[in-house]
Amino acid sequence: MDAKSIQQSSTILRHSKSNRIKIKPFSKSTFVLRITLAIMAILTVLSFATINFQTIDFWAGLVDTVTNFQTMFTTPQLNHFSFWEGFYAVLITMGLAFLTTLFGAALGLLFGLLSAENLSNKRVSNVIKGSVAFIRAVPTVLWVLIFAVAAGLGSVAAVIGMTFHSAGYLIKAYSESFEELDEGVIEALRASGASWWQIVVQAVIPSSLSYLVSWTFMRFEINFSVAVAMGAAAGAGGIGYNMFMASSFYFDLNEIGAITYYILTFAVLLEVIAIRFKTNISGH
């Protein structure tokens, strides 16, 4: 060991005042981590300090919530629609989620290919990535409400608005999985005279298929819950609308309980199907 490295190791093994060896050296990453945690803690305290507690009794509300949960989950009851009407409403929500995911996946595939840096040129890729970042920054409900002005409230505005956001999400996810493809594969195919479409269909899509499927299913699950929300907030119909009516017009906790069971059942079902599908794809 030469003098320089001895000097270096002695700077790393700093001693604290109580003469104990500091095991964890100070680094940029721990510094940033601590600063982030500190900022979040400060913001949390600030947030609780600024919430107006005067109009509400916090503890009474908390006790209320627990009793409400008890009413909801132990005595679910349908009062304003029948079991099958409720089932049909969930199917509508499912249909909205399905259409949105399908359109989003189609757009995602096309623009994902165009924005993957290894399959497209830099300028096109940057333009698409920039606009996608903007599209994703606008919350879905705002897209739906914006489209609702021109198309009227209903399934058209809901599907188009939700498609915007899903497409933005899937374009990013797809292009990232396309970019993971080994550069050598594309180069070899290009050298053998394959056209752009042949490269995409024969090499790029098959090798990233399992990623594509799992991202698409993940988005389907998100879209289902978004579709519930859009029914409630933007009049898109489906089970979300029933829930909004039960909560804001009928004040019917038992019905909300029943609707929650509907949503939970379908959400869990969707998760199970997604897991089965994913293992099927990756098994082949």
Place this chain on the structure above:
Amino acid sequence: MQFDIFKKKRLSSLLMLAILAAFTYGAMIITQYDVIKGFSSIPKSIHWGLSSFYPTAASLDNLPSILIQLGRTVLTSVAATTVAAVFALFFSLFGSKVTKVNNFLSVLSRGTATVFRNIDVAAWALILLFSFGQSALTGYFALFFVSFGFLTRAFIETLDEVGGHSIEALRATGASYPSIIIQAILPSSTPQMMSWILFMVEMNIRSATLVGILTGTGIGFVFDLYYKSLDYNTASLVVITIVIVILILEYLSNYVRRVVL
């Protein structure tokens, strides 16, 4: 025979396409989605957006009040995430395969997380409206419950990935459960957890808009107010401020992730 393989492949992809088309047709009938109207509404919306959905000088007068509400919404989202993260940390320690205390607690905390995660944030908001009314706490708790469910699942996955060998090694040296958690598990999983927390903050600000529309609080309420009174100029200003905040946040969290991970 090679020829048959190609034929079979083509047949199976045709079958997949047919199933997909059938599902699409069914979904369109159920939701009463009009394809032609769908396509024609896009240019119509763009035309409308360019002709009336932009901030004017008059709408800028409302900017201070919008910014105050936006600031409150951001604070609520951060607070919901941090408190949820603390709870999620304990639940994930009990729930993870590598750090669980016993099987009963593990199944219990995983189950709790699944229920909280799968009830949508809009549903939570509507449920909590009953007990907390039209106040900031409704939105706060709705965001908190969903964040809690999501973060518990994410943390459990992180712990499962990180744990394993280091726990086995420490256990062999005779280290106690708390010292294993504090000395080995937490330091090695903090960066990954931080990344999830930042992701959750971003997601919460987006959901906060939706929750605000439903419960009448925060930036969502402000947007709804201007939107429903047909003041589209100010409504567009609200959208622009939200977009700016989310883009800034995305930039900051990407920076933290790059340094920390």
